[in-house]
Amino acid sequence: MSIRGPEALASLDEAMRDIRREEDEISKRLARAADRISKIREGEAELFRQLARLRLDPAIQGELDGAISTAETRARAQVKAHAKDLSRAESAVAEIDARLSQLTTERAAVLKQYETHQAELRALANSLGASIARDPAFAAKQEQAVALAEVAAQSMRKTEQAEADREEKGKPYREDRLFMYLWEAGYGTANYRANNLVRYLDGLVAKLVGFHKTRPNFAMLNEIPLRLREHAERQIAMAKSAEAELDEMETAAIDAAGGKPIRDAMKSAQQQLTDFDAQMLATEDQRDEAARTVATLSQGLNPAIEGTLGELATALEREDIQSLLADARRTRTGQDDTIVAQIDDARARAKEEEQETREQKERLKTLAARRRELEDIQWEFKKQHFDDPRSTFREERLVGDLLNDFLRGSITAASYWDKWQRSQNWGAGTSDWGGGVGLPNNGRQRSNTPWPEGGGFSWPDNSFGGGGGKSKGGFGGGFGRPSGGATGGGFSRPRTGSSGTRKHGGFKTGGGF
Template identity: 75%
Template sequence: MSIRGPEALASLDEAMRDIRREEEDITKRLARSAEKVGKIKETEAELFRQLAQLRLDPAVQGELDGRISAAEAKARDMLKMHAKDLGKAEQDIAELDAALARLTAERTEALRVFEGHQTELKALAARLGATIAKEPGFAAKRSQASELAAVAAQSMRKTEQAEADREEKGKPYRDDPLFMYLWEAGYGTASYRANNFIRYLDGLVANLVGFQKARPNFAMLNEIPLRLREHAERQIENAKAAEAELDALETAAIDNAGGKPMRDAMEAAQQKIDAFDAEIVAIEDRRDETAKALTTLSQGGNPAFEGALTELATALGREDIQTLLAEARRTRTGQDDTIVAQIDDARARAKEEEGETRELNERLKTLAARRRELEDIQWEFKKQRFDDPRSTFREDKLVGDLLNDFLRGGISAASYWDQWQRSQNWSAGTSDWGGGVGLPNNGRRSSSPWPDNGGSTFNWPDSSFGGGSGKSKPRGNSGGFGGGWGGGSSSGGGFSRPRTGSQGTRKHSGFKTGGGF
């Protein structure tokens, strides 16, 4: 069962909220654990004070009690200040999460408005399609665009064949170390530089491997694909220019029939979406920094707080206190045994808390990494306009089992994103209006509002048009929702989301707003 773009993005948003909620829960548990360890240390200090009262003379007892009390009081004050700092960081996170929830909801509403205008514009195009397709000027331009697209496709096929021949037929040359030594040295060309003795030896090698006859063949194998690719790229540019002219005719026809207000409304909605996206990214980065600070605080990572606890731990670890504890263990009195047992219990509880803290820290690191990966995927999802209302995905497992596998670490972010790309397609009406240009769509054509889907159909190779994915995207101004000439993202999971401190921000042309959506 397929899933539409907006619903797919909503599922990713929900997964992101789940990650943030779990991060929040763990940081709170860490904070409680750090606070508990501090209180356990205070309890241990009080127990040593009681033990000293039983076993030490008043003078020694007073000195020991003073050291413990000072460290204990400082730790208690720092606990209060630390709790205040922690509460402030937690409040900051809560406010940022609320802002993200609000922006996500507002973006969803803007996308709903966009879809409404998009549907109206598509309906208008369907009503006008038969009439405009029969106009002589439009038909001629569509025919020209189809012919140029066919030429470009044929040129690219020849280029790919030549490149395949270069790899296959050139292998024996590349596998011959003597031949490649002479080739890389430029032997037999004006670039060859060597003294007389080396020239003599190279001449012997050249005669041995038949270099003079083989060199022109190898040179041609390398040169032909380069020339063919240059030619193919020129043909592609010609085809792109013809398609742009066809776009202009289509847009003018729709505008003359009353479509311009609809396109303007779509553009306005898209500008809102872009603004929301930019703000969401900025807040996500602020939240990431705040979450790092909160994590540090929740682990007791406040210099003053850590210093106070260290002083208390040092006081409790002094040799005279440890001697006091050892002597109490050797004697058998009821009060001694009770206090020693309580000290042992306090230390055991502190050790348990420390063990749990280590586990929670590891989980928190994993969640933070997974959150950033999901932010990368959401960024690419929006950048590729996969959340457009007519973007669809064949695999609903992408928001089910595969999403769970990704969140659990079963598959990498790159692999997960690659499956999104391979599953994505455009539903009816998202290719060219006239259908005559033969836009690439993995060998499939999406239906058009025009009655005549004439023209050729072919599949551009991945390397064409700057490394596109080979899929058709609805064409539009400057690579928006429209034809398949522009390059989509390259597969393989490369992510381009900027982070705090990185150069620039995401820029894109937006959803298709006219000219064959």
């Protein structure tokens, strides 16, 4: 069962909401844990006061109590101020989350409008397909475009074969270190530069390896693929030019039949989507910064509070206090034993809280990293317009098990994104070619020339390929994989300070069903 582009993006949006929700929950847990640790420390301080009243003379007791009280008072004031800062930061994150949710909802509504207009244009194209196909000028141009596409395909196949031969037949040359030394030095050409002694020695080496006989063969082996690729690229340009002329003819016919308002509406929706993407990117970056602030505050990393709580902890670890505790342990009185047991319990609880806090901090770091990776994937998803209603994905597990594997860290973001790309297709009847409407049914027939699978070939701007088949980068007018996209496992999403708009292509307002 396949997944449509809009539904796939909605699943990623839902996963993003889950990550943000868990981030918020952990931040709140950390804040509560920090508050509990603070209260445990205050309770511990009070227990030491009680123990001092039982075991110390008033003078020493007053000095000890003063040291604890000073640190405790300052810590309490800082905790109160810290709580206010944290509350403000949490409110800021909540407001940004609400804004992101609203933007996501509004964007989905515009995408739905785009899909409606797309269906209207498809219906109009269906009704005009047969009449346009009977137009002699169109038929002649179509025949020319198909022929040029066949020639381009054949030229590219020859090029790829020559490049394969270069790799295979050139291997013995490349493995001969003496031959390659002379080749790279330019020996035997006008580019060769060496003094008389080196020339003499290189001449001996050349005779030894038969360089003068083998060099022309290696040169030809390298030159032929270059010339063939230049020829193939010229053929591709000609084929694309013919295809563009067909696109213009189709678009003119559609507009004459009343299609222009629909195309204009699609263009308007496209611009709205572009604007939404820019707003969402900026808002996501704002949330990332706000979430870091919440994480810092919820972990008690504010320098002021860290300092004052540290003073309280130091006061409770003073040598005289530890001596007091040790003396109380050595003697067996009911009151001493009760207070010492309570102190031990308080310290054990503080230790447990600190251990849990460390674990939650690590989880929060993981979630933040996963959120940023998912933002990268969503950016590429939209940038390559996989959310277009005509885009489909064969692998249903992308929004199920594979998504869970990514969220758990079982697979990397690059690997997960690669699976999306490999699974993506354009729906039946979709034109991946040029900027025209790509008439279905009795209209325009695309070339069915098979491009070599895995041959590494794609049209220069990734907008010209087999109609309705596996996407080699997109559909219509540069609507596919834009330059500067994710390559080699990396992602192109701009972070804070970048405009983040769709600068490459857009939804294809000319149709192409």
